[in-house]
Amino acid sequence: MIFEDLLISYGADYKKYRTNDVIFAEGENPSFYYQILDGKVKINNYNDQGKEFIQRILSVGEIIVVTALFIDRPYPMNAVAIEDCKVIRLPKQNFFNLLSQRPEFYTKFLKYISESMYYKHIMMQTLSFQKPENRLKTLMNYLKEKQEEQSPFSFQVPYTRQQLASLTGLSVETVIRVTKLMEKNDDLKIKNRKIFY
Structure with missing residues (x-):
């Protein structure tokens, strides 16, 4: 979504996760913009009986729950590596600095968020x-x-x-x-x- 070198120029770093490592957990406050460079990540929740519900599986080039950065609320889900993966992460404030200086990315994010919401509506429909x-x-x-x-x-x-x-x-x-x-x-x-x- 955003070129690696541009993210690095705004203070991003690389982080590696092993299979089953938690990238962030439900209840944590969003602190980073995450973009997957290698591997796959699942976005999940567990019900009262401990049954897992996977909301989405993300892969190379995708962003991990960018919508959470735009509101002041904790994550309502977990992000877990389902295979060894590498992400590039940018601190939240640096992400907003990038957007303010490069407003052309707002359109890209609007499209990405819209596609994500469309997927959620499709999946909510399937559950019915x-x-x-x-x-x-x-x-x-x-x-x-x-x-x-x-x-x-x-x-x-x-x-x-x-x-x-x-x-x-x-x-x-x-x-x-x-x-x-x-x-x-x-x-x-x-x-x-x-x-x-």
Whole structure:
């Protein structure tokens, strides 16, 4: 989103995280702008019974919850590395200094935040579906629409069955059962345990 050298010129530094390291936790106050350079990060919460709900999985080039910097409230979620990753982080005040001196980035952030909100609305809609197949299809359609190739089974779903379950509020067993049914109905293909939609 923002060039590394520009972030460095405003005081950013690099930070490495191992798999399962917490980048920030629910209840902490936002202190940094985070941009992923390598690896993947999940944004999650846990319900009262300890079940994980993954709100989003972010990868290279994406920003970790930039919206939290614009309000004076603690994070309502966690950010956790799901594989070894490297991020560049810029202190909050330096981030605002950058924006005030480079206002062209406001448009980029507005688009990024709008896309993020669109995704959240899509996922909230899926949670209202009773049929697990509709939940999975909505998520897969959203992910696939960003790809250039739109032919059947051209998109490899980048998530594990566990991650699909956590993203859609389903159990792993339900995801496994429904994806097998979807394959039988020719809605997707499973090759070497990978899902192609």
